[in-house]
Amino acid sequence: MGNQRTDVEDLGEFGLIDFLTKNIEIQNAETILGVGDDAAVMDYYGKQTVASTDMLVEGVHFDLSYAPLKHLGYKAVIVNLSDIYAMNAEPQQILVSIAVSNRFSVEALHELYEGMYLACKLYNVDLVGGDTTSSNSGLVISVTVLGSVTPDKFIQRSTAKKGNLLCVSGDLGAAYIGLQLLEREKRIFLENPDVQPDLGKQTYPLERFLKPEARRDIVKFLAEHEITPTAMMDVSDGISSDVRHICDSSKLGCTIYEDRLPVDEQTKKMALDFNIGYTICALQGGEDYELLFTISQDDYDKITISEQISVIGHMTDADDGVQLITSSGEKHKLKRLGWDSFKQD
């Protein structure tokens, strides 16, 4: 769209909504009525509806000086889809509300929505509603996602059993390292705008932070191999914090083995550059959007078929808390140290 700039004010709220939603193609037969009325209508005969919502706030969850708007839109959808997969459900519709100040042009918002629609397309999800309003300061994005699940097949956090194996998909800590890299280059740029950013060849951590994916493939693998996790959630705040939700609600503890934590080679190398232990990244770095789940020991053989799943520990008595067995065999109690938007850095 070149350098054209249309002010949001010129379009008005309804013009903006029309502009942002005109290319929607409804993908699910269940979506009877989408954008353009007071509410969306969905048909769910014989299925259960699953709904979740996440809000992203400028200056808290993202920094527009290095997060391209299209990636931001993509990520805003993905983090919501991840919650639905974590229920063992299939996302089907999203509702998106945004508050924007007049420093955003219509073209900028178009970029944002292009990223959302791309995620919708790839994950077969319909954007069925939302709200668009002005803001006196930063950008706020609120996404609600609805999904469906075969009756009684949804998986909670509270149903892990003692002796269950603790598993995680993919790898951990890369998004945290990606963020460190972007923050470093931003500091350098602010000190000397003539220096070109050195993002290196280690693009994996950047991609993990800027454009994460949701683990639909893992939910599919589990179904195909008839593995029903006893508890499941997604990794958003770092597993040392997230696993505590499973422990607390299941009234259990757990033991995690440091040498079982899946960490990508690029992440390890860059963690070294930043002088951060990669185990810390894996345990405390948030925004991995992997699935963290528990399975019966009987399912161990089946789970090892997937190279995308690591068994990282097992569930213990509540009194044991969350323990880490280090590579050298030492035992540490882990404290709750995940990311919390209310804590000051």
Added chain:
Amino acid sequence: MGNQRTDVEDLGEFGLIDFLTKNIEIQNAETILGVGDDAAVMDYYGKQTVASTDMLVEGVHFDLSYAPLKHLGYKAVIVNLSDIYAMNAEPQQILVSIAVSNRFSVEALHELYEGMYLACKLYNVDLVGGDTTSSNSGLVISVTVLGSVTPDKFIQRSTAKKGNLLCVSGDLGAAYIGLQLLEREKRIFLENPDVQPDLGKQTYPLERFLKPEARRDIVKFLAEHEITPTAMMDVSDGISSDVRHICDSSKLGCTIYEDRLPVDEQTKKMALDFNIGYTICALQGGEDYELLFTISQDDYDKITISEQISVIGHMTDADDGVQLITSSGEKHKLKRLGWDSFKQD
């Protein structure tokens, strides 16, 4: 809770969520899983799900210098429920996300949620999920509501027919006058903090602005009397703007009669004090949260049973646009003049 002040920071995000949701009582059998997991689970065998979302932004939709937090929470829920009733559906669950700066204490947020829970209780709705995050500036509230409707009984905006009668529930313009009153008293207070606010005895407009209700009773009346509106929506931006959605999507025009517009006596009196024509308030004042709908002429006798419903006009050809017949019999074409958060005052 007296003057105790707990910083949000001290509780952390999960502590805050626990604190804010600990008193929830699930009301609907369909609500299988509520707050505390990645997503909420609902059961809708043989029903259709309806979902809607609205975002309220401090400084745009509300001013905390005169909107008590409890009322604000109540209103944030009501404006969403109103969207569901406007579909001829029954609201059942809400998801609430808030972004708050550290100038809000836990007690203040408790007040906000108390208002939300009160609305939930009165309208038989469950709060089933949400997100709570920090903000660098103002308060942002995003509510998503899910409801159910008997299959194919939902009512769209696009299905009005030429010759249909245009109806509205309750009365119009009071919320706008309530806002003018609050703005006037705020200006006086800022100029001279010693002057006590003079909110007078005309409490109805204030209540309409600060603590509106959603018209569940109208949906019930229509069902009981077997009146199926041909199109329906709620009045949020002012009927001169809102009716255009019915006209545009139904490819029709409409004629509205000034002397049929329902305006409360207190509203008329105060409009006079403010030197604003009350017809302007009724047409352009937003936030009434009444239902605006069209019915077949055959239903005229049945609709007159309700004193809460006024027939204000009828649907015409698209070429006629939105016309007002004044009390003196003159004909005016109405321009789109409703409230738009992107327009500067």
